[in-house]
Amino acid sequence: MSEFITTGALEAGVLSALQGSLVYLIGIGGAGMSGMAKVLMKGGCIVHGSDMQPSQSLLHLEELGAKITLRQDGSWLSPQARLVVISAAVQEDNPDLKKAKGFGLQVIKYAQMLGSLMGDKVGIAVSGTHGKTTTTAMVATLLKEAGEDPSFVIGGEVPGLGGSSGLGSSKYFVAEACEYDRSFLHMRPQVGIITNIEEDHLDYYKDLEGVIGAFRNFAQGVSRNGLLVVAHGDVNIMKAIPQDVPCNVETFSIGSASSSWRATPPVRGGGLNSFKVYYKEDHYGDFALGVPGSHNVKNALAAIAVGHWAGLPKEIMQKALKEFRGANRRFQMLDTVRGVTVIDDYGHHPTEVCATLQAAREHFQGRKLWCIFQPHQHTRTRFFLSRFARAFREADEVVFTDIYPARDSKEDMESVSSVDLLKEAQREEVRALYVSGLDNVASEVYPRLREGDVVMTMGAGDVWKVGVELVSLLRGGIRLRRTGVGGSTAWQRNGHYDGQGLKRQN
Known part of the structure; x- marks a missing residue:
């Protein structure tokens, strides 16, 4: 078993104590954890880690020398690891974490490690x-x-x-x-x-x-x-x-x-x-x-x-x-193709949604504004259901897709759905639709777009994929028609979805 990092080293700055040592990160693909992994590698540490989903962050970390697996089953964890760092999302029943404890390895949370890096x-x-x-x-x-x-x-x-x-x-x-x-x-x-x-x-x-x-x-x-x-x-x-x-x-x-x-x-x-x-x-x-x-x-x-x-x-x-041009996923301009501007944003709280849509209104005055929203967490959606509904008033058209689960229990996931958000938004006279399945959103929205439209994908999950797909469709698709702010396509807004796509009114 590797020697523990002393409390003094953790408090005074940990990089010098870890140089040349193996550090294992559980949940290495998260925004903060992937950033920490880069700091550790630049500071002379050997970094291994695991995550549940592939991402560009993981590919970049591998290019820098990290060894990463998508199997969080404990099989990649070495008893030679000097330190194991876990993200806030890692639960006690995580197999990697259980294996680390079984080996008697030192385990600390991401935030504790971040505080240590800041220490000196x-x-x-x-x-x-x-x-x-x-x-x-x-x-x-x-x-x-x-x-x-x-x-x-x-x-x-x-x-x-x-x-x-x-x-x-x-x-x-x-x-x-x-x-x-x-x-x-x-x-x-x-x-x-x-x-x-x-x-x-x-x-x-x-x-x-x-x-x-x-x-x-x-x-x-x-x-x-x-x-x-x-x-x-x-x-x-x-x-x-x-x-x-x-x-x-x-x-x-x-x-x-x-x-x-x-x-x-x-x-x-x-x-x-x-x-x-x-x-x-x-x-x-x-x-x-x-x-x-x-x-x-x-x-x-x-x-x-x-x-x-x-x-x-x-x-x-x-x-x-x-x-200054900001951070990715914060009012990030993906592209403007054939008169349609596609933006991606991380907003996932009602206040953030409202502020971002207001900023888009000011920035793109006179243009039709779409918002494709993927709620993040069932618990957050349930707590803020009515506030979320009111937040979308600034958009001309809103498309809701399924809630991105994070730290949600089975009971949480059964307590609320995007259809509930749709109904609440419609009561606030928001022009809103629901599309089941993230993979279906771009193909449903694309035919309705017109020159001059602004499309904003929003949420803390993987809704950014819709923006990327829309840009691809716009680059390779048919010519778009010109239209005013109101648009010319009427959508059925009763919240029903038949599994074959959104219905158009005749």
Whole structure:
């Protein structure tokens, strides 16, 4: 049996203790886990791992030297592994995990490992119910463009950074900090960001008060001489921030003069959101942002606050944000083919859906907007059913497909379906349809598309495949007709599906 990594090594920085050692990752294909795998390999570790589904992330990790199996049956796990890291989704009955425990191997969670990697660096942890990935990417981008070469682990691929993770030479380590399973409490950062707090992960937390309590603990974990950056006016954040928080606190907002960092309402033009930034009472500078949506202006303010704390030149931050193009699956433009624009987005909470569709409305004014939505988790869909229904009002046409299960029990899966969401949306006068089977969606939507349409696939599962297939169909298909915003094809909207495709009205 391999020697255990000591508590001191885990707390002070673990890479040096693991150089040349075998680390096994269960659930290696997840966004955070795959990023961590890259950091470990660049740090000199031998990485093996397992997952349940093939993906581009796994192929890339294999190209970098990782050995990966899709059989989570314990057969690939070596008793020589120095450390086993598991994702938050791994259950106690997982065969790989049971085998690791049978071998007496040291097992830690992803979040604990992430905290260890951050341990001997100046840690910057980005938390919040929404906007974590984009804000983390912005912070890492500002540091990189200023020549700081940060280490980072982000829950999504960021083309401008060369991927979802990197092991840099500077003192900074930037990480996306997830609240699920209270994972972010394993971090003790010098800088913490809370973008917002809402109900979510209610399969884990009992209620909103439990969520707020976890963020309170996160805030208390920020270094005494550090900085906590939070959204101004967020009622739940105000409840979460204790009076005795040990560090300096700065707030950000659009329009509120009482916040530390304030942006004027953004003006859209030339493909950019332009806005003025004020720090306290002084005009700090004029900024432009290359990704749409007021919510991203707020994300940028949080990143600017961190950059200011780190002493980054304002001019470099202005240039970096103007050129910032976001992370994959965050308002990601897949292509525009024959007048149809296809976008993919990770939004899977009602607030995210609403904000993203509003951003699309602002960005593509006067164009018909489609939303193809794959709900993520039966528990989340059940908890937020009515809020989800209202969130789709900004779209002209909505297509629901089957719920993507994640951590759902059999009882959860039987408690709600996409048909329930369809009916609720129709009560809100949303023009909505349901297509059974993800593989059937693109072929059903494609014949209805017209020049000028915008199609947005949305969800945290594998709905992105529909966008890729639509682009392929558009590239090789017949000429599309021109149409106005309302469209010319009427669909039957009673929620019925006969297994042969969606029926058209005569």
